[in-house]
Amino acid sequence: xxxxxxxxxxxxxxxxxxxxxxxxxxxxxQEQGTGEVLMLGWMNTEALSRTLETGRxxxxxxxxxxYWCKGETSGDRQWVRxxxxxxxxxxxxxxxxxxxxxxxxxxxxxxxxxxxxxGVEPGPV
Amino acid sequence: xxxxxxxxxxxxxxxxxxxxxxxxxxxxxQEQGTGEVLMLGWMNTEALSRTLETGRxxxxxxxxxxYWCKGETSGDRQWVRxxxxxxxxxxxxxxxxxxxxxxxxxxxxxxxxxxxxxGVEPGPV
Numbered sequence: 001x002x003x004x005x006x007x008x009x010x011x012x013x014x015x016x017x018x019x020x021x022x023x024x025x026x027x028x029x030q031e032q033g034t035g036e037v038l039m040l041g042w043m044n045t046e047a048l049s050r051t052l053e054t055g056r057x058x059x060x061x062x063x064x065x066x067y068w069c070k071g072e073t074s075g076d077r078q079w080v081r082x083x084x085x086x087x088x089x090x091x092x093x094x095x096x097x098x099x100x101x102x103x104x105x106x107x108x109x110x111x112x113x114x115x116x117x118x119g120v121e122p123g124p125v
Numbered sequence: 126x127x128x129x130x131x132x133x134x135x136x137x138x139x140x141x142x143x144x145x146x147x148x149x150x151x152x153x154x155q156e157q158g159t160g161e162v163l164m165l166g167w168m169n170t171e172a173l174s175r176t177l178e179t180g181r182x183x184x185x186x187x188x189x190x191x192y193w194c195k196g197e198t199s200g201d202r203q204w205v206r207x208x209x210x211x212x213x214x215x216x217x218x219x220x221x222x223x224x225x226x227x228x229x230x231x232x233x234x235x236x237x238x239x240x241x242x243x244g245v246e247p248g249p250v
Binding site: 084 | 141213237
């Protein structure tokens with residue numbers, strides 16, 4: 001099993017993150033090594049704190065209005081290796097070691113497995 | 126100069142994109158070849174259409190409430206090579222050929238050039 005590596009952020013760093021009107025910030029998840037973009041989730045202050053403290057990705061589900069820890073049920077866990085923020089502090093990027101099948105609930109490794117113009121109909125999955 | 130390669134999306138694809146309450150969808154930009162995540166921007170239906178039709182990235186600026194085409198002023202243009210959407214159609218990923226210095230207005234290649242816990246103070250840039 002991969003090892004968790006908690007990250008100690010400074011109060012200045014945490015205080016500088018800019019959340020939207022709903023208290024959320026977009027969090028991109030990228031796979032270490034391959035560089036593949038796996039998914040995009042949403043974090044509030046608590047989800048970000050949990051992510052940094054546990055070394056696992058925690059998100060806020062807008063549909064379920066609840067926290068979720070990626071892979072807690074499926075086993076497809078994400079182990080955070082680097083936590084970055086962008087130049088204007090309103091987007092986050094987590095570089096992770098992806099455990100199991102991948103990030104997508106469909107069984108695909110990345111949630112971004114379809115392209116515009118590919119001819120594949122974008123039905124619900 | 127890189128060549129634009131417009132993408133013809135189907136009406137089903139375009140119609141399936143889910144925008145938030147403000148009519149926006151998060152758009153990740155990743156560099157072709159290196160796999161580096163360069164930035165995250167926001168698109169509405171018009172910005173997405175312009176992006177696919179011109180083969181250059183167009184965004185909606187939430188602060189300026191206006192469209193902007195990446196690199197139009199700076200020359201740091203992004204040429205779209207693949208336009209993907211995620212499993213629940215509420216996040217986009219553009220794989221681009223990045224021209225010029227890079228994506229960030231600070232001069233860094235990627236907007237995500239700082240990490241939590243790095244000890245670098247996140248002042249305004």
